[in-house]
Each structure stands twice: as C-alpha cells, then as structure tokens.
Amino acid sequence: MVQVEGLERLLLEHPLFEGMADEHRDLIAGCAANAVFEAGRYVYRQGGPADRFYLIRHGSVALEVHVPGREPFIVETLREGDVLGWGWILPPFRLNFDARALQLMRAVSIDAACLRGKMDEDHELGYQLYRRFMPVIADRLAASRLQIVDMYGHPDDYVRT
Amino acid sequence: MSGRGKTVIGRDGLADLVAILAEDGYRVIGPQVADGAVVYEPLDSADDLPAGVVDDHDGGHYRLRREADGAVFAHVVGPQSWKRYLYPPVQALWRAERHGKGFRVIEEPADDGRDAFIGVRPCDIRAMAVHDRVFDRGDVVDGGYARRRRDAFVVAVNCTRAGGTCFCVSMGTGPAAGEGFDLALTELVGDNGHEFLVEAGSAAGGGVLDRLGGRDATAEDEAAAEAAVGQAAASMGRHMAADAPAVLMANLESPHWDGVAARCLACGNCTMVCPTCFCTTVEDATDLGGQVAERRRRWDSCFAADHSYIHGGSVRRETSARYRQWITHKLATWHEQFGTSGCVGCGRCITWCPVGIDITEEVRTLGGADKGD
Amino acid sequence: MPTAAAATLEPMTPVPFRVLGMRKELPDTYTLDLAPADGDGPLHFAPGQFNMLYHFGVGEIPISISGDPAATDRLTHTIRSVGAVSRGMGTLKAGDMVGVRGPFGSAWPVDEARGRDVVIVCGGIGLAPLRPAIYHILANRPSYGRLVILYGARSPRDILFRRELERWGGRLDTYVDATVDRATGEWSGNVGVVTNLIRHSGFDPVDTIAMVCGPETMMQYTVEALRDRGLDNTRIYLSMERNMKCAVGFCGRCQFGGAFVCRDGPVFRFDRIAPIFRVWEF
Incomplete structure (x- = not known):
C-alpha cells in the first residue's frame, strides 16, 4: 500500500530506528498509522493503558500533571523528531502523564500492544527496541532531575541550614 | 656595588650596621624574642637581636632554648615573615565621603617610610621574589607593595643551622642566598671568635659595607662560611618531592584528601605563617552617621568558609577541598600563574600546624611513595 | 575608562559614576545604566567583560556588562538581588552614585567567530x-x-x-x-x-x-x-x-x-x- 510505504520511509528516516534490520522495520511499519491532533487536544490521559507511542513529525505536545484546583503543570514538552510515550515498553504499561497537543500535531502512531506481542516472540526485536528506548527514558529522567535541581532558582531558597 | 670583596666584621659590627641603617633613615627591623617566639620587630639596637637563642621545630612543635655560644642567628624562622611589613595584614585602601547625592573617594595617603630588614633568611628572600611576581604584573601593580619593596634594605643571613621543619634545599631556595639582598651575612662562631662574613649584593649594600669597616675576608673565612652553610644543608631532615606539581594535579580526586581533612582543622595557620600566601578580603565600614565609608584590605585564608562564597554558598564547602586548594596552589598551579613555585621550603606551615600536617609528607603520600600510610 | 581612572595608579580605587536609569527586569533583577560623574570620554569594553561596582558603605561586587559595546556613553549592568550589595543597589535611583572599577577580564571570541x-x-x-x-x-x-x-x-x-x-x-x-x-x-x-x-x-x-x-x-x-x-x-x-x-x-x-x-x-x-x-x- 502506498501509505504503508510512506510510513516505512518515515520510520527509516527516524534516528530511533537507525540501523535496524529491514524485517524489524517492516514489522514496526505494520503496526504504524498516521495520526493528527488539533491544538489543545489531548493525545492521551494519565492512568490509561499505554498501548501506543508516537514519533512526532510536526508540532509539539506538552506532558502535564493535573493537580485539582490548579493550572495543569507542564513537566516537559516534546516536538518534531521526539518520541512521545515510553510507558508501553515497561510493565505495568500505563500512561504516566497527560499529553496535550500545543499546536496542530502530526505524528506516526505505533500500536504498541501489537508490537509487544511480537517482541515476546522475537527477542532480537525486543532487544533492539529496549536498546533504543532505554536512552529515551534515561534522557527524560536526567532532564527531570536537572529540573528538580532548580539551578536558576534564587539562592535564598537554597541556603544551607 | 662595593669595590671590596667579601668582608669580615666582628660581633660589634652588627651594632654598627643597625646604627648606620637607622642613621640613613630606615626603620630597622630584625629578629627578637617576644612571647616565647622569635618575631620580627623594630630594633632599638643590635642588643635586641636573639643572641644565643635556638628554635626547635617539628610538626606542630616550636620551642626556644639557649645555647652558650651566643650565636645571633642560630634560630631559623619564626611564626612571622616579612610579608607582614611588605604586605601588611590590614591595609587601608581608601575612604569615601558623602557629597550631595553622591560621594567622593579619597585615597589613603601613601606612607613613605623605609624599612631595613635584618636577618632575612634565603627562603624568605625567595618569598619576596615570589611576591614581586604576584604584586607587580607589569599591567597591574600594587603601588604600596612596589614602593615598600623598592625602598627596603635587605640584610640576608645565610643559614648555618637547619631547622627541624626546613626543606629549602629541595626547593632550591637555601640555605645560602644567591641574590635578592643588599648585604648577606654568614655567622662564624668558632675558635677564632665570633665574626660575620659580609657580602654586598647591591650598590646600596656596597655603600653601607664601605662604612662598616672590618677586614678583607681570607680564603679560610670563606671556607668556614661555606662549611657552616654546607653543614646546614647536609643536616636538613625534610625534602619536597621534585615531582610535586605533577603528583598533585594527577590526584585531584584522590580519597587521600578526606584523610587530610580528618586531621586538618581548617584553622588557616599555615596560610598566615606562609611567607607567600597572599589571599585577602576587603572590609567595608561606615561611621555611625553613614557619612564616611572606609575600605580595608585584610589577610584572608583559603581555609575560610567565605573565601569561595558565591551568592548562596561556598564553592569549597569541604575541608578536603580547601586543603587541596591550598596545597595545589602553593606547589602546582602557582607555576602556571607566576612561573615559580609558591613554596620556598621554610617549613613554617609544618611547625605552626596545630596537628602537625606536613606538606612534604602529604605530597609523598599522594605520590604513593609512602606505602605504610 | 574616563580620565578619572587613568589619574589613579591604585587599581583598587573606584571611580564615581551616576545612575542614569534603573529598570526592573524581573522581580529580583534590575538593570542600571551608569555614566561617569566627572569627565566624559567614551567608555569602551569588550563583550564578556565585567566591572566591580561599589555601593557606598556596603561593598563591592563583580557584575558583567550587559549593554551594547557600541554605546560608549554609558555602562549597562543587569544585576540579580542575591546579597547585601546587589539588594542595596536595587534601591538606587537616577542621579544616585556608585563606584566603578573596570572593565576587567577576558572577552567572548566575537572576532574569532567571524565567518562562522x-x-x-x-x-x-x-x-x-x-x-x-x-x-x-x-x-x-x-x-x-x-x-x-x-x-x-x-x-x-x-x-x-x-x-x-x-x-x-x-x-x-x-x-x-x-x-x-x-x-x-x-x-x-x-x-x-x-x-x-x-x-x-x-x-x-x-x-x-x-x-x-x-x-x-x-x-x-x-x-x-x-x-x-x-x-x-x-x-x-x-x-x-x-x-x-x-x-x-x-x-x-x-x-x-x-x-x-x-x-x-x-x-x-x-x-x-x-x-x-x-x-x-x-
């Protein structure tokens, strides 16, 4: 199909899948579909099952935590070229944040439930995907820690007691 | 420079030297005993000099005792150094007075007194040369230091006895002064009596020497002086490893710094007694009416918590980091900054450390030579 | 620096400057424009250099110059209130005075960056x-x-x-x-x-x-x-x-x-x- 060929090309071009075997890329392409989200729309909500991830092609998305009575707290934004969603790869396969499109967002959506099944059967595929997602997770963790450090904060807030 | 070669003066010649320098308008400063230590203070006469006083040094240990031979310069170095006079502990920088909506800055009048230093040890002469590089950079000069230094008359005394913590031989700074003095004395105490071999190192020194009288030195006098200095060199118990800079910079993250910190009290004694440590802070003060503000510069220490303070906290919070800063600066990074070591081997930091931390031993330990540690 | 700086050989002595303007940038950050109180002469600095700013009776702090190097009639400093001096300077108004020493230090490599x-x-x-x-x-x-x-x-x-x-x-x-x-x-x-x-x-x-x-x-x-x-x-x-x-x-x-x-x-x-x-x- 023309559309699948297009998605294959997109996957091929994405750094996340660089150097991956063709058969595995074909498998992933088989789980892929195009997705579009209007500005302000939620791509997903926290707490639900993490059954997909997205390769952002255009636009940006905010990962938010909702605190009742407050404005949504944005912990991170992602944009073109970034991977949205890693909850699908680690048990308990749950969505950890709300994801809201900040502008019109176009993405390749990948059905992870389908992929997880294939990873159980083909451990090489599983290894390849873990190898590629672990750095994404580690990067986010490191960034979050730096944000917690609050390096631009006023020294008065951090005087040793 | 004097046309004369080396000269020998008698014990009384010291009194003449002090008198001549005083007559020439110098405040004459020399070693004398006060509060159980040899200190450098203005001399009323040569009688103030510590004749017969010997100082015993070890890590965290300093005691004076008497020797019968009456040698004037048998002691080595006390807790002070000459930086006390060339770069005083507190220096007024300027005053500012309120004036309308603003203020006027009034520079402190420069003092123009001249000091003669008697009994400057070779290590301390090197320390002055080190400070010359610190305070006179060509583009920026500390005017007060430069003037005091230029006008100072330096009477060196070559060491004929090694102190218990001395290591000048390994630093190449002693026990004989090669340069940097107006006059250099070597004390000769022996069967022939009590004399001093005197050498002029400058025109000013030569002029004073001409007025001192004395007799021409013989080959025997020079041999005796050489032997006395050589004896001091031979009996020196400590030495600094030649590769200290490389050892320190290769071990910036060694666990040994924690070992030093377990003993170091971060008291800063080593920096106060060191003849080359030059860190300062500034203090601002106003009168009660807030009309006059003063700015003073005061000796400070890299062991003080606020030495490295930047908005909110100190860069070097741990004693280990402060000790590392001190020793790496003194022995390693000083070369990068000023083309010389900041250590002159005087041993004061060892003697006056309340817990006896030994700079030479720390380098050896870091270098792995001391396997027993 | 103005002639007042050249007149003194003491590198520790500040030169009086007037506050031309004070702008609040952020709740804890403000910008001061300064001009020499006496004398004129262009104020040259290289991007990246800093001055020591003295607040009467309180103290002196190093502050980078934040203004346009081509504007030689003033020195601009953007200051965050984090200590006694920076807080005190935050209360200054046009016409008030500060002491200035500088400029000091190395510069951003704007020449080396040409063509890149x-x-x-x-x-x-x-x-x-x-x-x-x-x-x-x-x-x-x-x-x-x-x-x-x-x-x-x-x-x-x-x-x-x-x-x-x-x-x-x-x-x-x-x-x-x-x-x-x-x-x-x-x-x-x-x-x-x-x-x-x-x-x-x-x-x-x-x-x-x-x-x-x-x-x-x-x-x-x-x-x-x-x-x-x-x-x-x-x-x-x-x-x-x-x-x-x-x-x-x-x-x-x-x-x-x-x-x-x-x-x-x-x-x-x-x-x-x-x-x-x-x-x-x-």
Missing part, C-alpha cells in the same frame, strides 16, 4: 553577560554565519530580556529558542532543560563557535551536549564565576586551578579548563 556559525547557550541571568556579544554580532550580521540563541529559565515569568529575545527571534537571520524548567498550562513554549534545545537547532558543528553562560551545572551539561553534537573543546567558550574582591589578581579568591577568573577569565576557551571543570569543589 555562532551558538549562544545561556541560562537565567547568564543571558546578561552574553547580550553585548549578541548586540555586536547583530550589528555586524553579514560577518557571521548562522546565529543561534538558546535560552533556559526557571519559569516563563523568569525569562530575562523577554521582549528582546522575541525581537531577535523575529529576525529572519537569527534563530532563537527558549525553554523553562517549569510552567503551567498558559505557557505554549518549551518545557525542559536547555540542552534539549541544542539538538533541535540547526548549526554546522564543523564551523561553529559556542558561547555558554549560566549556572555551572547548566554549563556542564551544555558542554557535553555540544560535544555530542560534534563541537570540540577549542570551539566552546564559557564564562565562569568565582568569589572576587579585587578583580586584578591580588586577592587570590577567584582561582580556578591555575587560572584567575578575574584576569584569565571570566570567559575561557573550554580546553583551557576542561581538566578541572568537573573536579568537585575545585
């Missing part, structure tokens, strides 16, 4: 010392390749020189991207660390000069991200901060290894300090 792409990465108040370099590059825009300005702040309301960043970003010849550590729903910009901006900005790593200024931790991660993008240590410059009392190498406090930050810095080519940059508490 320039990536400026800054965080928090770190934009202030880089603003003179940005002014200089924009005033000589054809001499430079791509200009990328990446800025990180604590939150949207802590973004320094926000209108100016937006104006620069509006230029076709300048890429500006900003991010904050924390934000709420009204913010439509980036949230995340400033290093994340690097991979999204296009520049030619082979022929780029990077200038970095911000909290030391931010600079550590930024240097790594730039190196990951292919910049070597000789193409990365950063501005260091240490305690300073004299600014002329006499007080010994600003030592960073063999360097005096006041004389050899504050701007360092990274290869000069790379061996000690990440040594704890050095």
Whole structure:
C-alpha cells in the first residue's frame, strides 16, 4: 500500500530506528498509522493503558500533571523528531502523564500492544527496541532531575541550614 | 656595588650596621624574642637581636632554648615573615565621603617610610621574589607593595643551622642566598671568635659595607662560611618531592584528601605563617552617621568558609577541598600563574600546624611513595 | 575608562559614576545604566567583560556588562538581588552614585567567530553577560554565519530580556529558542532543560563557535551536549564565576586551578579548563 510505504520511509528516516534490520522495520511499519491532533487536544490521559507511542513529525505536545484546583503543570514538552510515550515498553504499561497537543500535531502512531506481542516472540526485536528506548527514558529522567535541581532558582531558597 | 670583596666584621659590627641603617633613615627591623617566639620587630639596637637563642621545630612543635655560644642567628624562622611589613595584614585602601547625592573617594595617603630588614633568611628572600611576581604584573601593580619593596634594605643571613621543619634545599631556595639582598651575612662562631662574613649584593649594600669597616675576608673565612652553610644543608631532615606539581594535579580526586581533612582543622595557620600566601578580603565600614565609608584590605585564608562564597554558598564547602586548594596552589598551579613555585621550603606551615600536617609528607603520600600510610 | 581612572595608579580605587536609569527586569533583577560623574570620554569594553561596582558603605561586587559595546556613553549592568550589595543597589535611583572599577577580564571570541556559525547557550541571568556579544554580532550580521540563541529559565515569568529575545527571534537571520524548567498550562513554549534545545537547532558543528553562560551545572551539561553534537573543546567558550574582591589578581579568591577568573577569565576557551571543570569543589 502506498501509505504503508510512506510510513516505512518515515520510520527509516527516524534516528530511533537507525540501523535496524529491514524485517524489524517492516514489522514496526505494520503496526504504524498516521495520526493528527488539533491544538489543545489531548493525545492521551494519565492512568490509561499505554498501548501506543508516537514519533512526532510536526508540532509539539506538552506532558502535564493535573493537580485539582490548579493550572495543569507542564513537566516537559516534546516536538518534531521526539518520541512521545515510553510507558508501553515497561510493565505495568500505563500512561504516566497527560499529553496535550500545543499546536496542530502530526505524528506516526505505533500500536504498541501489537508490537509487544511480537517482541515476546522475537527477542532480537525486543532487544533492539529496549536498546533504543532505554536512552529515551534515561534522557527524560536526567532532564527531570536537572529540573528538580532548580539551578536558576534564587539562592535564598537554597541556603544551607 | 662595593669595590671590596667579601668582608669580615666582628660581633660589634652588627651594632654598627643597625646604627648606620637607622642613621640613613630606615626603620630597622630584625629578629627578637617576644612571647616565647622569635618575631620580627623594630630594633632599638643590635642588643635586641636573639643572641644565643635556638628554635626547635617539628610538626606542630616550636620551642626556644639557649645555647652558650651566643650565636645571633642560630634560630631559623619564626611564626612571622616579612610579608607582614611588605604586605601588611590590614591595609587601608581608601575612604569615601558623602557629597550631595553622591560621594567622593579619597585615597589613603601613601606612607613613605623605609624599612631595613635584618636577618632575612634565603627562603624568605625567595618569598619576596615570589611576591614581586604576584604584586607587580607589569599591567597591574600594587603601588604600596612596589614602593615598600623598592625602598627596603635587605640584610640576608645565610643559614648555618637547619631547622627541624626546613626543606629549602629541595626547593632550591637555601640555605645560602644567591641574590635578592643588599648585604648577606654568614655567622662564624668558632675558635677564632665570633665574626660575620659580609657580602654586598647591591650598590646600596656596597655603600653601607664601605662604612662598616672590618677586614678583607681570607680564603679560610670563606671556607668556614661555606662549611657552616654546607653543614646546614647536609643536616636538613625534610625534602619536597621534585615531582610535586605533577603528583598533585594527577590526584585531584584522590580519597587521600578526606584523610587530610580528618586531621586538618581548617584553622588557616599555615596560610598566615606562609611567607607567600597572599589571599585577602576587603572590609567595608561606615561611621555611625553613614557619612564616611572606609575600605580595608585584610589577610584572608583559603581555609575560610567565605573565601569561595558565591551568592548562596561556598564553592569549597569541604575541608578536603580547601586543603587541596591550598596545597595545589602553593606547589602546582602557582607555576602556571607566576612561573615559580609558591613554596620556598621554610617549613613554617609544618611547625605552626596545630596537628602537625606536613606538606612534604602529604605530597609523598599522594605520590604513593609512602606505602605504610 | 574616563580620565578619572587613568589619574589613579591604585587599581583598587573606584571611580564615581551616576545612575542614569534603573529598570526592573524581573522581580529580583534590575538593570542600571551608569555614566561617569566627572569627565566624559567614551567608555569602551569588550563583550564578556565585567566591572566591580561599589555601593557606598556596603561593598563591592563583580557584575558583567550587559549593554551594547557600541554605546560608549554609558555602562549597562543587569544585576540579580542575591546579597547585601546587589539588594542595596536595587534601591538606587537616577542621579544616585556608585563606584566603578573596570572593565576587567577576558572577552567572548566575537572576532574569532567571524565567518562562522555562532551558538549562544545561556541560562537565567547568564543571558546578561552574553547580550553585548549578541548586540555586536547583530550589528555586524553579514560577518557571521548562522546565529543561534538558546535560552533556559526557571519559569516563563523568569525569562530575562523577554521582549528582546522575541525581537531577535523575529529576525529572519537569527534563530532563537527558549525553554523553562517549569510552567503551567498558559505557557505554549518549551518545557525542559536547555540542552534539549541544542539538538533541535540547526548549526554546522564543523564551523561553529559556542558561547555558554549560566549556572555551572547548566554549563556542564551544555558542554557535553555540544560535544555530542560534534563541537570540540577549542570551539566552546564559557564564562565562569568565582568569589572576587579585587578583580586584578591580588586577592587570590577567584582561582580556578591555575587560572584567575578575574584576569584569565571570566570567559575561557573550554580546553583551557576542561581538566578541572568537573573536579568537585575545585
């Protein structure tokens, strides 16, 4: 199909899948579909099952935590070229944040439930995907820690007691 | 420079030297005993000099005792150094007075007194040369230091006895002064009596020497002086490893710094007694009416918590980091900054450390030579 | 510096300057424009240099010059209120006086960067010392390749020189991207660390000069991200901060290894300090 060929090309071009075997890329392409989200729309909500991830092609998305009575707290934004969603790869396969499109967002959506099944059967595929997602997770963790450090904060807030 | 070669003066010649320098308008400063230590203070006469006083040094240990031979310069170095006079502990920088909506800055009048230093040890002469590089950079000069230094008359005394913590031989700074003095004395105490071999190192020194009288030195006098200095060199118990800079910079993250910190009290004694440590802070003060503000510069220490303070906290919070800063600066990074070591081997930091931390031993330990540690 | 500075040989003596104007930039940050109280003469400085500013009776602090190097009739400093002096200076009004010594220190490599792409990465108040370099590059825009300005702040309301960043970003010849550590729903910009901006900005790593200024931790991660993008240590410059009392190498406090930050810095080519940059508490 023309559309699948297009998605294959997109996957091929994405750094996340660089150097991956063709058969595995074909498998992933088989789980892929195009997705579009209007500005302000939620791509997903926290707490639900993490059954997909997205390769952002255009636009940006905010990962938010909702605190009742407050404005949504944005912990991170992602944009073109970034991977949205890693909850699908680690048990308990749950969505950890709300994801809201900040502008019109176009993405390749990948059905992870389908992929997880294939990873159980083909451990090489599983290894390849873990190898590629672990750095994404580690990067986010490191960034979050730096944000917690609050390096631009006023020294008065951090005087040793 | 004097046309004369080396000269020998008698014990009384010291009194003449002090008198001549005083007559020439110098405040004459020399070693004398006060509060159980040899200190450098203005001399009323040569009688103030510590004749017969010997100082015993070890890590965290300093005691004076008497020797019968009456040698004037048998002691080595006390807790002070000459930086006390060339770069005083507190220096007024300027005053500012309120004036309308603003203020006027009034520079402190420069003092123009001249000091003669008697009994400057070779290590301390090197320390002055080190400070010359610190305070006179060509583009920026500390005017007060430069003037005091230029006008100072330096009477060196070559060491004929090694102190218990001395290591000048390994630093190449002693026990004989090669340069940097107006006059250099070597004390000769022996069967022939009590004399001093005197050498002029400058025109000013030569002029004073001409007025001192004395007799021409013989080959025997020079041999005796050489032997006395050589004896001091031979009996020196400590030495600094030649590769200290490389050892320190290769071990910036060694666990040994924690070992030093377990003993170091971060008291800063080593920096106060060191003849080359030059860190300062500034203090601002106003009168009660807030009309006059003063700015003073005061000796400070890299062991003080606020030495490295930047908005909110100190860069070097741990004693280990402060000790590392001190020793790496003194022995390693000083070369990068000023083309010389900041250590002159005087041993004061060892003697006056309340817990006896030994700079030479720390380098050896870091270098792995001391396997027993 | 005006003639008053040349008249004194004492490097520790400040020259009186008048406050021309005071602008509040952020709740804890303000900008002072200063002109010599006596004498005139152009005030020259190189982007990246700093002055020692004296507040009557309180003390003296090192502050980078944040103004346009081409504007030689004034000295502009952007100051965050973090201590007794900086808080005190925050109460000054036009016509009041401060003491000035300087300018001191090394400069951003705006000449070496000619003909190359320039990536400026800054965080928090770190934009202030880089603003003179940005002014200089924009005033000589054809001499430079791509200009990328990446800025990180604590939150949207802590973004320094926000209108100016937006104006620069509006230029076709300048890429500006900003991010904050924390934000709420009204913010439509980036949230995340400033290093994340690097991979999204296009520049030619082979022929780029990077200038970095911000909290030391931010600079550590930024240097790594730039190196990951292919910049070597000789193409990365950063501005260091240490305690300073004299600014002329006499007080010994600003030592960073063999360097005096006041004389050899504050701007360092990274290869000069790379061996000690990440040594704890050095």
